[in-house]
Amino acid sequence: MSDDGLVMLQLHEPGETPAPHDSERGAAVGIDLGTTNSVVALSFEGSVEVLRSADGRGLIPSVVHYRDDGGVEVGAKAREAILETPDHVVSSIKRLMGRGIEDVKALAGTLPYAVEPNPDGGMVRLRVAGRVLTPVEISADILRAIKARAEEALLGKMVSRAVVTVPAYFDDAARTATKDAARLAGLEVLRLVNEPTAAALAYGLDNAVEGLYAVYDLGGGTFDISVLKMEKGVFQVKATGGDAVLGGDDIDHAIAEHFLADRKAAVGEHPISAGEVKQALMTARVAKECLTGRTEGEWMIEVDGRPSRHSLTREQLEFLAAPFVERTIAICREVVEDAGIDVADIRGVVLVGGSTRMPLVRARVADFFGRPPLADINPDEVVAVGAALQAEALTAGSDTLLLDVTPLSLGIETMGGIVEKVIPRNTPIPVAMAQEFTTYQDGQSAMSIHVVQGEREMVDQNRSLARFVLRGIPPMTAGAARIRVSFQVDADGLLTVAATEMTTGIEQQVAVKPSYGLNDDEMADMLRDSLVHARDDMQQRLLTESVVEARRSLLAVQSALGVDGDLLSADERQAIDAAIEQVKAACAGSDRDAVTASVESLETATKSFAEKRMDRGIRQALAGMSVDRLDGALGGGE
Amino acid sequence: MTMTAAAMPALVPCWSCKGPVATRALFCSVCGAVQGPGALDHFTRLGLRPTFDLDMDELERQYFGFQRRLHPDRFASKSPRERALSQGQATALNEAYETLKDPLKRAVALLEMQGRKVDLTACGTINDKDLLMEQMEKREAIADADSVEAITRLSAAADSDVLSCQCHISAAFNGSDLEEAVHLTIRLKYLVKLADEARAKKVRMMRAVR
Numbered sequence: 124m125s126d127d128g129l130v131m132l133q134l135h136e137p138g139e140t141p142a143p144h145d146s147e148r149g150a151a152v153g154i155d156l157g158t159t160n161s162v163v164a165l166s167f168e169g170s171v172e173v174l175r176s177a178d179g180r181g182l183i184p185s186v187v188h189y190r191d192d193g194g195v196e197v198g199a200k201a202r203e204a205i206l207e208t209p210d211h212v213v214s215s216i217k218r219l220m221g222r223g224i225e226d227v228k229a230l231a232g233t234l235p236y237a238v239e240p241n242p243d244g245g246m247v248r249l250r251v252a253g254r255v256l257t258p259v260e261i262s263a264d265i266l267r268a269i270k271a272r273a274e275e276a277l278l279g280k281m282v283s284r285a286v287v288t289v290p291a292y293f294d295d296a297a298r299t300a301t302k303d304a305a306r307l308a309g310l311e312v313l314r315l316v317n318e319p320t321a322a323a324l325a326y327g328l329d330n331a332v333e334g335l336y337a338v339y340d341l342g343g344g345t346f347d348i349s350v351l352k353m354e355k356g357v358f359q360v361k362a363t364g365g366d367a368v369l370g371g372d373d374i375d376h377a378i379a380e381h382f383l384a385d386r387k388a389a390v391g392e393h394p395i396s397a398g399e400v401k402q403a404l405m406t407a408r409v410a411k412e413c414l415t416g417r418t419e420g421e422w423m424i425e426v427d428g429r430p431s432r433h434s435l436t437r438e439q440l441e442f443l444a445a446p447f448v449e450r451t452i453a454i455c456r457e458v459v460e461d462a463g464i465d466v467a468d469i470r471g472v473v474l475v476g477g478s479t480r481m482p483l484v485r486a487r488v489a490d491f492f493g494r495p496p497l498a499d500i501n502p503d504e505v506v507a508v509g510a511a512l513q514a515e516a517l518t519a520g521s522d523t524l525l526l527d528v529t530p531l532s533l534g535i536e537t538m539g540g541i542v543e544k545v546i547p548r549n550t551p552i553p554v555a556m557a558q559e560f561t562t563y564q565d566g567q568s569a570m571s572i573h574v575v576q577g578e579r580e581m582v583d584q585n586r587s588l589a590r591f592v593l594r595g596i597p598p599m600t601a602g603a604a605r606i607r608v609s610f611q612v613d614a615d616g617l618l619t620v621a622a623t624e625m626t627t628g629i630e631q632q633v634a635v636k637p638s639y640g641l642n643d644d645e646m647a648d649m650l651r652d653s654l655v656h657a658r659d660d661m662q663q664r665l666l667t668e669s670v671v672e673a674r675r676s677l678l679a680v681q682s683a684l685g686v687d688g689d690l691l692s693a694d695e696r697q698a699i700d701a702a703i704e705q706v707k708a709a710c711a712g713s714d715r716d717a718v719t720a721s722v723e724s725l726e727t728a729t730k731s732f733a734e735k736r737m738d739r740g741i742r743q744a745l746a747g748m749s750v751d752r753l754d755g756a757l758g759g760g761e
Numbered sequence: 762m763t764m765t766a767a768a769m770p771a772l773v774p775c776w777s778c779k780g781p782v783a784t785r786a787l788f789c790s791v792c793g794a795v796q797g798p799g800a801l802d803h804f805t806r807l808g809l810r811p812t813f814d815l816d817m818d819e820l821e822r823q824y825f826g827f828q829r830r831l832h833p834d835r836f837a838s839k840s841p842r843e844r845a846l847s848q849g850q851a852t853a854l855n856e857a858y859e860t861l862k863d864p865l866k867r868a869v870a871l872l873e874m875q876g877r878k879v880d881l882t883a884c885g886t887i888n889d890k891d892l893l894m895e896q897m898e899k900r901e902a903i904a905d906a907d908s909v910e911a912i913t914r915l916s917a918a919a920d921s922d923v924l925s926c927q928c929h930i931s932a933a934f935n936g937s938d939l940e941e942a943v944h945l946t947i948r949l950k951y952l953v954k955l956a957d958e959a960r961a962k963k964v965r966m967m968r969a970v971r
């Protein structure tokens with residue numbers, strides 16, 4: 124790259140760009156929205172602070188208490204309420220993000236949630252304290268509390284933007300649901316970042332590590348394993364895998380089942396209520412966590428109002444937990460093999476998530492990777508720390524770069540319910556790929572397109588993301604039409620699908636964003652209900668975008684004047700200067716139409732200037748002058 | 762005045778400041794705006810010399826270097842238009858990286874640059890009789906393997922077939938024998954498929970043993 128290209132570039136490095144109202148746009152935080160606990164952190168000039176409650180706690184239990192008086196309580200207080208009014212409290216809602224009822228797991232035949240039937244299918248709805256709520260709304264309540272916690276810790280400074288982390292293994296529906304929840308809570312999502320990638324970022328920057336690293340994240344609800352290459356500020360995900368519904372909760376479940384079986388043997392069977400199920404699960408969890416430090420203990424559960432005592436040793440716990448831990452190890456093996464990586468080449472394993480405190484987990488991970496895992500950063504906070512660093516990188520600029528991949532293959536249903544993969548898993552994002560399909564009946568005028576995500580061969584074993592119909596295919600014999608289906612996944616891992624009929628030249632096109640059961644109207648209603656200022660917010664965002672665009676145009680014209688200003692007569696120059704002033708004035712105001720109009724007149728005023736510049740460029744090139752300057756920043760990699 | 766196409770400077774107006782930029786430029790040198798990805802071959806896009814014998818470290822270095830400057834995360838606070846263009850650039854870089862990283866796709870890309878089309882997705886019949894026989898025999902052997910030891914041996918053999926075919930492709934390209942390169946690339950496609958099948962079966966059988 125030429126020196127003068129570099130100078131020009133630096134003028135426009137992120138952070139120094141014309142991002143207007145930046146102070147008014149509020150702080151940008153990192154949020155680990157966990158199944159069990161959430162954490163929020165803020166980075167300033169590379170040093171990260173976890174934002175704590177007044178009494179110094181960093182973890183916010185992801186538990187929501189819907190009070191009878193209409194109030195909503197989140198966190199430690201809400202978790203305590205499980206003992207008093209279990210049916211007013213929701214926990215582990217992240218497991219239901221973007222999911223259907225078939226994914227909810229029962230304990231002793233009873234669900235820990237009251238599920239509202241939804242005739243349209245799609246995302247589950249829960250009945251809590253007389254309200255019917257979707258997981259998106261419940262997550263939004265958690266995010267509102269996180270936002271409030273952050274604003275309080277920052278002494279009233281507004282927090283309006285965030286990097287939110289999701290399990291790498293989250294599918295498109297769950298990612299969309301997470302983004303929607305943040306929007307409902309009044310947070311602009313700068314980026315969804317995968318939890319293991321965020322952890323690696325926090326870890327890598329702190330320790331200046333280089334080479335291949337594995338991140339093993341076992342939390343309450345999800346398991347993730349990622350292998351990353353870290354090199355000079357680049358964090359490249361080589362492979363990722365996991366299970367979106369495997370975690371400490373499953374071990375709690377097994378312990379609770381064990382207690383109930385124990386009880387049945389001792390005092391016989393009694394009907395168990397949804398509330399008692401929740402309490403039993405909570406007790407099981409306490410037992411599990413105690414047995415990390417101790418080797419045995421005794422706990423009490425209650426069924427049908429009658430209490431009973433049960434003892435548990437660490438050995439028994441490990442016997443109950445082993446199948447789940449072994450499953451994580453099997454997934455590790457698959458991911459490493461799938462990526463063609465030799466375990467010996469992995470220079471370290473980073474532990475993330477509360478469940479990695481269990482001695483059994485540490486021992487099995489150490490055993491599989493052949494080295495003791497690294498756990499010197501608090502496994503509860505490391506994800507939020509990474510998210511905060513990324514939030515700063517996105518708003519103030521930085522040298523680090525996260526290169527993520529698609530966690531699951533994306534494909535389309537073909538004849539016989541077989542999936543044709545369009546984008547394989549572990550493909551770097553953003554990515555765009557297309558595949559052609561054809562009609563199978565003479566004169567077929569419409570084609571139904573079913574988008575699925577997953578690794579299995581048959582459609583019904585994968586997650587269904589979207590269905591839509593491409594109509595208006597001209598009459599042709601079977602197999603003659605060419606329907607091009609293109610998939611685009613952005614840097615957040617979110618998918619857009621478009622289908623186009625190619626033979627006619629007349630392009631019939633439909634584009635969809637996969638949905639998880641909430642349609643746009645429902646989303647709009649929720650936004651209206653939950654956020655009086657949603658509309659204003661939207662207007663403000665549109666204005667901000669227009670102003671960003673206008674200032675970009677302004678700077679572009681000014682740069683051009685600096686280089687080729689001599690091409691203009693005094694009159695021409697004056698006209699352009701006047702148009703510039705007009706744009707400046709409009710940007711200072713708050714009328715979006717005025718901003719757009721001023722940019723248009725600037726374009727008109729500079730039209731002939733632009734032509735003269737093109738002419739000069741071509742003349743110079745024809746005269747054999749170096750086009751180096753025109754090549755701009757063509758130069759190579761580093 | 763007439764000019765030959767090659768001597769014509771490839772200039773287009775910058776979408777942002779409207780001044781001239783080279784079609785291949787990533788950024789406008791006057792206003793700094795990121796440009797669209799344009800139509801480049803994968804090697805040029807990553808600033809690499811077109812060759813089958815690519816140094817994987819160099820590929821990664823170039824890829825990281827370009828992503829560092831073009832990834833959408835670098836444009837988070839920029840205008841929507843610039844964000845869209847950077848997404849296009851990053852998408853094109855990823856496609857180039859994925860293509861060049863994989864020897865089979867790399868060979869196909871190199872052949873295509875020299876006017877030879879090899880369709881990887883076509884599952885048409887194998888014209889080459891020897892290749893067909895060889896495939897059938899090896900596929901049968903994989904299907905018949907009934908112990909972890911047997912499938913491990915077959916999988917290793919399939920992997921080494923792939924490697925040796927790659928060496929031959931390299932030699933064909935270096936000797937400018939495009940006919941041979943096409944022939945071997947088609948062969949490689951089937952060898953890779955066999956190796957994948959063997960590996961998948963190995964993983965399945967090892968899992969069953971556990």
Ligand SMILES: Nc1ncnc2c1ncn2[C@@H]1O[C@H](COP(=O)(O)OP(=O)(O)O)[C@@H](O)[C@H]1O
Pocket residue numbers: 156157158159160161341342343344345370371372408411412413415475476477478479480481502503
């Ligand atoms: N000391 C401990 N011993 C065993 N498990 C623990 C311990 N501390 C926390 N956990 C478990 O970690 C899980 C929560 O981990 P966390 O990383 O906060 O989860 P998530 O990412 O799902 O929010 C819970 O299942 C909890 O029981």
Ligand SMILES: [Mg+2]
Pocket residue numbers: 155157158318342343476506
């Ligand atoms: Mg977590």
Ligand SMILES: [Zn+2]
Pocket residue numbers: 679775776777778779780789790791792793794
């Ligand atoms: Zn320009």
